[in-house]
C-alpha cells in the first residue's frame with residue numbers, strides 16, 4: 001500500500017501465543033495458540049464474534065496485558081521479555097483508538113491531542129505545531145478549544161485518531177473504533193483510517209465484528225473464533241472462498257449473496273426449476289456461458305437471488321440462477337458454468 | 349457579661365476555629381488525597397495493584413473512620429503526646445483533627461476516583477504514561493468536580509469536629525458557645541456562635557459549588 005519497500009519480515013508477529021485469565025477459581029482461555037503475522041504497510045483486520053478474544057489479542061501488541069505463553073515480536077523484538085520502562089518506550093511508537101473514544105473529559109481537543117506529546121517529552125512549542133498539524137489532518141482545526149462533551153461521536157473518534165497519531169507511531173491499533181457510530185459516520189472514520197494508512201504509511205490493526213469494516217479498508221484479515229485463528233489471508237481470497245462456517249457467515253453479512261434458511265425455502269417454493277449459485281469475480285464471467293444457454297442446451301435461466309459488491313476494486317459475489325429445460329441440457333449448462341466459476345447446487 | 353468583654357473572646361474563638369479548619373483542610377486534605385489515591389491504585393486491577401498494601405490500608409481506614417470524633421480525640425491521646433508534647437490546646441486538637449480528617453477524606457477521594465472511566469486510564473497507559481504521571485495528570489483532573497464537592501462536604505464536617513475540639517481545650521466557636529452561652533444560660537451568645545458557624549458553612553458550600561461548576565464548565 002505504501003511506496004516504501006516492504007521487507008519480508010513481519011512488523012508484528014504472534015508465535016504460539018496463549019492467554020488465560022483467572023476468573024475466580026476458573027481459568028478462561030481467551031487466546032489459544034495464536035500464530036499471526038502482520039506486515040508493515042498493511043491494514044490488517046481481526047474479525048470475530050463477541051468474546052472471541054479480539055480485544056485481548058490487540059492488547060498484547062502494546063503489552064497492556066502480559067502473555068501467558070508464547071511470544072509477540074514487534075520489528076523482530078520479543079516484547080514479552082521487556083521490562084516496564086522499555087514497554088513504555090514501545091508504547092510511544094504504537095497508537096491506539098477505542099470504541100468509546102476514551103478522551104480526557106477534563107481537557108480540550110487540543111489538550112487531548114497534546115497529552116501523548118507531553119508524555120513523550122516534547123516541549124511546548126513543538127507540541128503546539130504538531131497538534132495544529134494533526135487537527136488539520138483530521139479536519140478539526142476549528143474545534144481545538146472545545147471539550148469532548150461538545151463533540152459528536154465521529155468528531156470524538158477523529159480526536160482519538162489525532163491523539164493516537166501524535167507521536168508518529170508506525171502502528172495504529174483500532175479496537176472496534178466504529179462500533180459506536182452510525183453507518184455514515186462509520187464511513188467517514190474508515191476513510192480517515194485509510195488515509196492514515198496510505199498517506200502516512202501507518203500499519204493498522206483493525207479489530208471488528210463487522211465484515212463491512214473489513215471489506216471497506218482491510219488488505220488482509222484473520223478470523224478469530226473462540227481464541228483461535230480459524231482462517232487468514234488476503235481479504236479478496238477470504239471473501240471469495242471462505243473455508244470455515246464462521247467466515248462464511250461473516251462474508252454473508254456483507255454480500256447477502258447466498259440464500260439459506262427461510263430465503264432458500266421461499267425460493268424453492270416459488271421456483272420449480274433447478275437452483276444453482278454461481279460465483280462472480282473479475283476473472284469469472286458467466287455472461288458468455290449464459291447467453292448461449294438456450295441456443296446450445298435449450299435451457300432458459302432466470303436470476304432469482306444474489307449480490308455483487310466491490311472489494312479492493314474488484315467485483316465479488318454470487319448469483320442464484322433458476323435453470324429450466326431438459327435435464328440433460330441443464331446438466332450440460334452447469335458443466336459449462338463450472339468451467340468458468342464455482343457453482344453450488346441449491347436443490348436437494 | 350457584655351460585648352466589650354465578650355467581643356475579643358469571640359474574635360479569638362473565631363480565629364481558633366479558622367486556624368483549626370484551615371490546617372486540617374490543608375494537611376488532612378493533602379494526606380487524605382494521598383491515602384485515597386493509594387487505596388484506589390493498589391486495589392485489584394489498579395495501576396499499582398498490591399494486595400498487601402491495599403488490605404492494610406483498607407482495614408486501617410475501616411477501623412478509624414467510624415470512631416466518633418470525641419472518642420477519637422481521647423483515644424489518640426498517647427500518640428498526640430508523643431507528637432505535639434501535650435494533649436491539650438489548639439495544637440493538640442488540630443493534630444487529632446488532621447488525623448481524623450485524613451482517614452475520612454481518603455474514602456471520599458477513593459469513591460470519587462472509582463467513577464473515572466477505566467478506558468481513559470487504559471488510553472493513557474497505551475500512550476506510554478507511567479503510573480505516577482497518570483496519577484498526577486489524569487486521575488485528579490478527571491475527578492476534579494466531584495472531588496471539590498467531596499472536600500466541601502468534608503469542610504462542613506471539620507467545622508463540626510472543631511466544635512468538639514473544645515472538649516480538649518482546643519478553643520474555637522464550639523467551646524465559646526458552650527462556655528459563654530450554654531453554661532451561663534446566655535442564649536444570645538449561643539445564637540451568635542450558631543450564626544457565625546452557619547455563615548462559615550454556607551460560604552464554604554457556596555464556594556465549593558461554584559468551583560465544582562467551574563470545573564465542569566457548565
Ligand SMILES: Nc1ncnc2c1ncn2[C@@H]1O[C@H](COP(=O)(O)OP(=O)(O)OP(=O)(O)O)[C@@H](O)[C@H]1O
Nearest residue numbers: 021022023028030049050051052053054055056057
Ligand atoms: N480481564 C479479564 N479477566 C477475565 N476474563 C477476561 C478478561 N478479559 C477478557 N476475558 C475473557 O476473555 C475472553 C475474550 O475476551 P475479549 O474481550 O478479548 O473478547 P472480544 O473478542 O474483544 O469480545 P467483544 O467483541 O465483546 O469486545 C472472554 O471470554 C472474556 O470474558
Ligand SMILES: [Mg+2]
Nearest residue numbers: 054055056176
Ligand atoms: Mg473487545
